[in-house]
Every structure is written in structure tokens, then in C-alpha cells.
Amino acid sequence: MNDDSHHTAIPLSRLLSPPESPTLSPGIVHSNFSVQGNARQSFLAWQERMSPVYDIQPSSNQAEDTFAASLSRYTIDNLSLFDFRTGPNLAVRSLGRVSTESVRDISFSVFLEGQPSQFLGGKPRLDAPHIPQVPSILALDMDQPCTIQSFHGRLLLLFVPRALVERSFPDAASLHGRWVRATTPVTRILIDHLVALKRQIVGLSKVDAHQSFLTAVELLAAAFSRQAGLSGDGRAAVRAAVYGQVRRYVEANLHDPDLTPDSVLASLHLSRASVYRLFEHDGGLAAYIRSRRLRMAADELVRFPHMEVQDIASGLGFNDASSFTRAFRRAFDIAPRELHEYAPLLQRKHATQERFT
Template sequence: MTQRPDPHRPSPEAEPHTSLLIDRFSTRALAPDQQVLAWRTRVGHVVDVPPSRQQLTQGFGAHIDRYRVGGALFTDSQTGAMVLERSIARVSTDTRRDYAFHLYLEGETGRISGMHRKRSEADSVHGIVAMDLNQPFRVERPACRVLTLFVPQHAIDAGLSDGESIHGRTLPFGAPLACAARDHLAVVAATIRDAQPEEAARALETGAQLLIAAFRQDATLTGAGRAALQAAVLARVRRFVDANLHRPDLSPASVVQTLQLKRATIYRWFEHEGGLGAYIRNQRLREAANELVRFPQLQVMDIAYGLGFNSASDFTRAFRRAFDMSPQDLRTRARSLQRARE
């Protein structure tokens, strides 16, 4: 599985807030056939923007203001409709491991896919969506103005019992804490250019804590004791699964039996993952994606069998359903990304 950064490294908050770095980019002055390509280059260090025929022929209006202070990154952008993709190939070959919280001041979150989400969640809301950059996603986004705050993984882990589970989760602005986060960061967007670095850093930290609190409330945990217990048990289960992905007998039953947990409780806590069995399968597929990139000399079937799949064809079907590409396609795209960086 793709590794998170070392939790013992100095946190971004420990970096000195000596300056507030500001830059602005707009496609307005470019020729229409160059606009979406320039935007794609601008944001390509985080996500890909596959251009449509209409965007290439009729143009693509977009601008972004980016603010960086210490370890904090905040953007204010307005764009036409577009598709945003962060593929498993990108996740497996870059080092972005923070969380991106998108607050839609105008427009909606759009159709989000590429991850396993609760069927009851709305496809598009006027509100906030959280994205874990350690997981793939695809967003078909309408024209919008969106504020984005990048929050380090260690801050998410400190504030949420199960940070990975908020990936792709949306919060409408009807939720009180979601409104508070929106109002605060809208003020930040309007005033940050004139703020002192320390003031800007504090404002962004406050925004991050408001967002974490909003999604913690959405997780419906009540009481610090229950939250702490659930966090500890979930972390224990995740560690056990990750350490035993190559064991053929790894299953929900073996996890519950080995860790001596209550079956109904654990299954309920993994509902947002599609169930504990789905979580194990998804983790195996993620590990397979990473091994396909790290070990290009290995045959696909060897990786598949090593991770508990009964046949190469079963593995390929599951991989395509999960990531919308075959294992061979992943290797080809990963090689292209690696060559582009050389």
C-alpha cells in the first residue's frame, strides 16, 4: 500500500511563517485552444484535467489565486465545467498525501466517482467535499467558484477517528459547522492578501479545525470515550489487514476471530467502506496497484495470486471495476508519468 509520510517528522505547523506567498493565474489572456491545456498544466501537480473537444475549440475560462504560508496551502478558484481525475497511477507515483477540502461558494460538488461511497450520499450538493489525495477519484464538476484548503494527514489523524473514511464525503451547507467553515474561509479569501503571515497562518489553521470538526460531527460519534475506543479499534483492524494482505486466509471472519472483536460492531463501523470484506478487497487492490508500479518485472498473475485472488482473470475484472483501467493500463500510464519526470 502507498505509504503515508512519517508521522514523526516535523509538522507543517512547525515551519516558520516568515512570508505569505501569493500567486495568481488566469486563462483569460490565452488563445481559446490553449486555455484548457494551460489550466491542465497549472493544476497537473495534483490532478489531471482531461480536455474535452468543446474546451479545446471554444476555450475554457478559469482563474486561481493561491496562498501558501508555512505548511498551509489555500486556493480560491473559479472555473467552467470540467472533469478532475486523480488516478491510481498518479497516487502510486507521486507524494501528495494531504487532504483537500473543497468549499463550493458557487455551484455544486458535481458527480464524484472512483471510490466506494455510501449509496445514500447525494451525488451533488451545495456544500463541502473532502478528498484524501492518497486515494483515487474522478469528479465531473459544473461551473463553480470553490475554495480549497489542503490539510496535512497528521492533522486529520489527530482530529478524526477514521480519517480515510471521509474521502469523497460531502456536507451540505445546511449543517451548522459546515456553514461556520464556509463563512470563515470566505472571509479569509477576501482578506488574506493583506494579512500578515502569522495572521494568515492562524486563520487557515482555524479553518482546518472547523472543517475537521464538521466532518467529525458528520461521523455521528458521541462522547470522547466512544470516539477514542472506536478510533483505537479501527486503527487496530486497519493495521492487521494491511499487515496480512498476502495471507490467503485473510477474511472478515479471520479478522474478527483473531482480534477477538464483536462481529456486529466491526461490520457496522465498516459500513462506509461497503463492509469489512469490501475493505479488505479494496486494500488488496491498492497494494496490487502499488506492486504493479514498484515491481514491473513481476507478472500480473504472480501479484494477483500473492494477494489472495484465485485467478488472473478475477483479479483483472476486480481491478478494472475499482480503478477503471486494467493492470496493464496502469503500468503503461505509470511508466509515462515516470518518464515525464525524468
């Protein structure tokens, strides 16, 4: 096991890295980390390295005697590109983590080799959709709970500040759990661009490397905007504007007991048909409103440990305690009262977590 050394357990050539520690332009930060060998010791070291952002757990079917994983990181200011080799594991961002820490980046995982990871939503489950073994891109909002099941493979991972993503995509939160397959010219250009950036960053100035990062972000936003039907022509621009308008309105009125899909449509003078497709990924506008209220409730249960659970629930339109508890448990696999009781411990544990570096 090592960090920032000249020798790693997995050959750096397999990671598209130079055979020796690279000499980079000032302002570009680089590090390596790798583990290989005894499954228990290697896995514990990997857990510790990943702990700033994910709680790493063994995969349910993990029965191998050895565990190997590695990362190579390049960071410029607030943008980071990682080249990962992964072994089987579960990476978990719990509700407690996202409700207490300050990591709000959007991550984009570009799966290049092996079986792509499976996005299991906010908690582990057995019915995750099968993702074909072709280059694929998964977007995740670090401000939302998730569980990711990884297999043997290789991926490039880009961490991007939320504000930078939202320059091109109306609401970064809606990217959470979205997949794009590398079957279009834009996505193929994007993957070629990221692989080239990884290969060539040693010879780039900070200015050129930073611009290459920004180009990758623009290509990612274009790919996901196209998939969501928010780009491509004048009508798509209108849809994108409506999409942002509705989400901003919902967010500003989560504590309004009269907030419903009908009230949103009436207040914004929109037709039901014009809004339906925009929120299809979320299960519809009603499901989106309910999801955002539950997420806000989770934040407030952690932030305000001295408030009564039912006061928080009713303030977000949940007037029936049992219905709120059932909906909350279905969404987050924990009862609201349990999360509320854990709040002081969660705040002490995660309040000092930083961005993943």
C-alpha cells in the same frame, strides 16, 4: 492568460481578492492565475497550470466557444488555500499518477457558488449522485484515484498534509469521496471562517494566518468526524478508536492470505455488530479489505515491474488470475497487465511531481 500579474481576465473582486496585488507578511506566499477567451487556448493553459496534481480533460458536454477559470493561492509552509473560479471540465487523478508520485495531501473543496462538482470515483461514469446546490464540502485523498466533474462555480480548496488530518480523524484515506452539507452550525462556522481567512489574510501575520489555517483543519475534521459518527460523546470516542484499530490491523496484514472479516474480528476480539456501521461507507469490512488489497496490488504493479503479475496478485490473496483481473478492471478501468506494462513509463513521467503550488 497571466500568472502573478496585476490584471486578471476575471475581476478579482469576484474572487474576494483586493483590487491590487496584496502585500503579505513574510512567509505567506501568494499567486494568481487566470484564463479567459478562446476555448482551446484557454483550456490548454489551464491544463498546464493544473498538471502538477490533475490531468484536466474537456467535459463531455463542453460546447462553449470560450473557457474561463482562475485561481488565487495562499500558502504557509505545507498548507495551501485556493480560491477557484471553474468552468466545465474533468479533473482526473489516474491510478498511474497516484501509484508513482508523492502527493499524499488531503484536499477539502468548499463549494460556494454554482453546482458543486461531482465525485465520479476512480473513473468517469454516468450515474454520479446529484448534489444539491447548497454550500457543500468534498474531501479527497490525493493518494487515491478519482475523477471530478466541475461546472461553472466558485470554491475554496484547502490542501492539508495527511499527518495533520490524522491527528483528529482516525484514517484520512476513509475521507475519500465523502460529502458534508453546510446544514449544521459547525459547517456554517467553518465556511464563514474560511471566507474570512481569504478576505483578511492580507492583514494577518504569518503566525496568526497559520493558526487560522489550523483552526479550519480542526473544524473540517470535526464536521467529517460527526458525519461518520466518530465524535460527539463517549461512545463515539470508542467507535473512533475501534475504527482506527481495525484499519491499522487490515493495513498491516494485507499480504496475509488468511485475512478476512472473521479473522479481523477474532484477532481484535470485536463483535460483528460493533464494526458493521464503521465500514458502511466502504460497503462493509469485506469490501474494504478487497479494496485495500486491490490498491496495494496497483502500487506493487507499478513499483515492481520485474515481478510477475500473478505473483503480486497471489501475494495479496488473489489466487485466481481471472477473478483478480476482473476485480482490478472494475475498480480501476484498466487491466493489471496493462498497468504493469506501463510501469516504467509512469515512473519516468510522474516520479518528480511535487505538491500543487
